[in-house]
Amino acid sequence: MSGPGGPGLPVGARGPGGLSGLAATRALAALALVRAARGKALWIALALALLPVIVVSVRVGLDHDRADVWRAAFELSLLTLPIVPAILIGPSLADELEDRTSAYLWSRALPRWSIVVGKLVGLAPVAAVCLTVGLATSWLVAGGPGAVAVADAWRGLGALAAAGVAASAVVAAIATLVPRHAVATAVVWLLFVDAPVGALPIALQHGSIGFGARAVAGFGPDAVTGALTLVAVTALAVALAVRRIARME
Amino acid sequence: MTAVRAERLSKWYGHVLGVSDVTWTLPGGVVGLLGPNGAGKSTLMKLMAGLLRPSRGAIEVLGGDPFADPWVRRRIGYSPEHESTYDELTARELVTALAHLAGVPRAQAPAAAVRALEAMGMSEAMDRKVRGFSKGMRQRTKLAATLAHDPDLLVLDEPLTGVDPVARIDIIERLKGLAAAGKTVLVSSHVLYEIEALTEDIVVIYRGQVLAEGNIYEIRRLIDRHPHRIRVECDRPREVAAAVAGADHVARLVMERRAVIVETRDPDRCYDDLAAAIVERGVELRAMTSPDNNLGAVFEYLTGGRGGGGGEA
Secondary structure, three states, X not given: OOOOOOOOOOOOOOOOOOOOHHHHHHHXXXXXXXXXXXXXXXXHHHHXXXXXXXXXXXXXXXXXXXHHHHHHHHHHHHHHOOHHHHXXXXXXXXXHHHOOOHHHHHOOOOOOHHHHHHHHHHHHHXXXXXXXXXXXXHHHHHOHXXXXXXXXXXXXXXXXXXXXXXXXXXXXXXXXXXXXXXXHHHHHHHHHHHHHHHHOOXXXXXXXXXXXXXXXXXXXXXXXXXXXXXXXXXXXXXHHHHHHHHHOO | OOOEEEEEEEEEEOOEEEEEEEEEEEOXXXXXXXXXXXXXXXXXXXXXXXXXXXXXXXXXXXXXXXXXXXHHHOOEEEEOOXXXXXXXXXXHHHHHHHHHHOOOOOXXXXXXXXXXXXXXXXXXXXXXXXXXXXXXXXXXXXXXXXXXXXOOEEEEOOOOOOOOHHHHHHHHHHXXXXXXXXXXEEEEEOOHHHHHOOOOEEEEEEOOEEEEEEEHHHHHHHHHOOOEEEEEEEOOHHHHHHHHOOOOOEXXXXXXXXXXEEEEOOHHHHHHHHHHHHHHHOOOEEEEEXXXXXXXXXXXXXXXXXXXXXXXX
16 A cells, blocks of 8 residues: 555544643543553452442441441442542552653653543543442442431532542642652542641631531531632643643753 | 754753764765764654654754744654554554644545555555554564655664564565655664664764764774674573574574573574574564673773763653
């Protein structure tokens, strides 16, 4: 076969130009999703997200108050929050940098920010879904609508999903800063810095994902403040990751 | 238009020098970038492909800045030296994704990928996952990904490393075909004989500086005075060693656990003899590489022992 580009080259394969940021984001999101679906990380994340169900089942078996069980389920889900996004998003970005497959992306006609945003668009919803599947299962085990009102359950699920997205953004930022130890650093940050800060009765707690999640779920003082916290953390982390990757060589 | 123009180009990694004060133009055609490991070949290629930003000086590729301008990168096909790819994907999926990310419209990317894979002799294996590929198949897949978006400039970093002799010949022929069709192709290697099979035009780089450019034969004469080492990694290295031990061009044989290193004064004949021995005995070849120590010695000789900065991989 032959074409204008030479033997074996595609005829007219060249597009009109580089990929727009949006198109690149979409393509990278799809690529990240396919890779995650074929790896083990997705299943490990889902299994971890379901761990609280075991504790909830035990507490239900011991006939604890169902409202308390629901609160406990939410708190336990917050404990899995540092791990689920870390094992989904961390390797996706960090391995790219460590294994040097980033060379394939760097040399393409796409804006660099789309690499971070594309992976987040592809994988942050997966992390959020894993977390909410865990909490929704706990809710059902705890007694479903008979134990906790559907509206409250939705609120909790929404809060956890939003917290999952924020945690994913933090993991992305950490992965661009310390790709070699991305997962461990992200887990340590979220578990031993973010979570304790969120529990402190000081103004600093407003920068914590845990605080934001509790507030949105109705376990904190002000849902709006909680939502703003989650949005601010997400935006800050994405901005940091994008800035870092734009300068990376 | 000049394909590449470097003006007092330098790149440091901290205190380590990658490329030093290089002023050089690549007008077009097929050019071999020759130098031992750590000479700065990969750094120069990464600068061309827009992966790195110059520390000092400037590089212009196809009339633009490859680091800052995605439209320039759209016209470049870069194949990195390392083997890492997205192993979870099939070759078809990988090349399709990378073609689309290089700017090929989504609807056309699958067909472009298939054509590029076919052009690289991967028709049979394109639906297999990259994870199970041999080095040669990985190189072909990488080259297909480099070609699928129909670039004007191909920057190929050590595309023949680790490839078996048969695949090497095949890939060289395919690269020649691209060049004949008007592409500008820059191929790096630390093995002179690989480059020689591809082109007569070479650029010699050593310790981050362009030492010489021009015809390969002058350089070859110098290199042939030095023994050349070929490392054959296979299941029966002793049989391979025995097969070539009597040849007059073989200066020394060094046995390793699963490999033999052949030191020769006539690499062309040695490669032929080794290929014949491997094929005749049905030896399972894992890799055939050329350690570059001798080439490094030749470059030291060429530079008269004058030192440059540090090197990089």
